[in-house]
Amino acid sequence: MKIARRTLKVEVPTVAMGDIVFNLLIFFFILARANDDSHLKWLPAESPKIENIGNRKASITVDIDNKVYLNGRQVGIRDLQAGLEAALGNAPAGQRIVLLKIHKETLAATFEPIMEAVSEAGGEVVHVLQQEQK
Amino acid sequence: MSLKIPRRTRSLFESPAVATGDIVFNLLIFFLVCASSQPDSGRRQELPRSEKETQEKKQQKNIEVAISRTTLSIGEEGNLVDSTLADFPSRIRQSLAQRSAAKEDRIVVVRSTKDTPYDRWITITGMIEDAGGVITLQLQEEREVIVP
Numbered sequence: 001m002k003i004a005r006r007t008l009k010v011e012v013p014t015v016a017m018g019d020i021v022f023n024l025l026i027f028f029f030i031l032a033r034a035n036d037d038s039h040l041k042w043l044p045a046e047s048p049k050i051e052n053i054g055n056r057k058a059s060i061t062v063d064i065d066n067k068v069y070l071n072g073r074q075v076g077i078r079d080l081q082a083g084l085e086a087a088l089g090n091a092p093a094g095q096r097i098v099l100l101k102i103h104k105e106t107l108a109a110t111f112e113p114i115m116e117a118v119s120e121a122g123g124e125v126v127h128v129l130q131q132e133q134k
Numbered sequence: 135m136s137l138k139i140p141r142r143t144r145s146l147f148e149s150p151a152v153a154t155g156d157i158v159f160n161l162l163i164f165f166l167v168c169a170s171s172q173p174d175s176g177r178r179q180e181l182p183r184s185e186k187e188t189q190e191k192k193q194q195k196n197i198e199v200a201i202s203r204t205t206l207s208i209g210e211e212g213n214l215v216d217s218t219l220a221d222f223p224s225r226i227r228q229s230l231a232q233r234s235a236a237k238e239d240r241i242v243v244v245r246s247t248k249d250t251p252y253d254r255w256i257t258i259t260g261m262i263e264d265a266g267g268v269i270t271l272q273l274q275e276e277r278e279v280i281v282p
Contacts, residue, residue: 030167045257049177052174106251108248108252111255113273125181131175
């Protein structure tokens with residue numbers, strides 16, 4: 001009597017496909033936000049009146065080491081205007097928001113030329129601040 | 135004699151416990167991304183083009199505010215009077231009350247020394263805007279001095 005050999009079927013587990021796709025999606029989502037500046041260290045100044053800000057076109061950060069970043073990339077103040085003009089492009093008024101994330105102890109020698117560059121590039125200044133705690 | 139054998143009630147579709155790690159990992163990433171994309175909050179500031187020192191004659195009739203790390207002055211036509219941070223809101227309101235509602239009449243020229251910290255500048259410019267002033271920066275032009 002011949003005993004039939006059992007053939008084992010090896011299949012790729014498809015259960016995990018959803019998880020893999022989801023992880024890839026998040027991976028590319030984070031990559032797309034590569035110009036994110038959330039890794040920079042700075043402390044916001046306080047203000048009693050603050051409002052939520054809409055979509056921004058560019059963001060300038062001055063960190064605690066007094067270094068200037070445009071969209072997360074370190075730049076010199078002299079190159080800021082050209083960089084901003086490129087980032088703002090031909091966006092219409094109301095959609096030319098430039099976020100200023102300036103460390104609260106930064107001196108006017110640094111932040112005033114930045115504001116001038118934003119103004120010259122036609123950007124709309126929005127200071128990122130923290131609600132004043134009483 | 136009859137022996138009762140309890141029936142095993144086992145669901146055919148049990149969720150695989152192997153996937154628990156994946157689920158936790160996915161949830162972790164989901165909330166991490168959610169937390170990192172919180173909207174920013176702050177204050178809009180209308181900033182006309184900067185004025186250079188060379189245009190000082192044009193700006194003589196505007197209200198001027200001079201800020202340094204420790205001092206604060208307010209006045210008109212170059213006659214600045216020292217003020218404290220507590221008095222400043224009433225002084226700026228008083229100065230602006232004498233002017234019309236036209237935007238060009240409500241320009242406040244803000245001049246800061248290079249050692250003025252940003253948080254102080256934000257506090258004072260916030261007071262000016264709350265009083266209805268329109269801020270214009272007056273930047274000091276850099277001069278190269280050659281020492282013999």
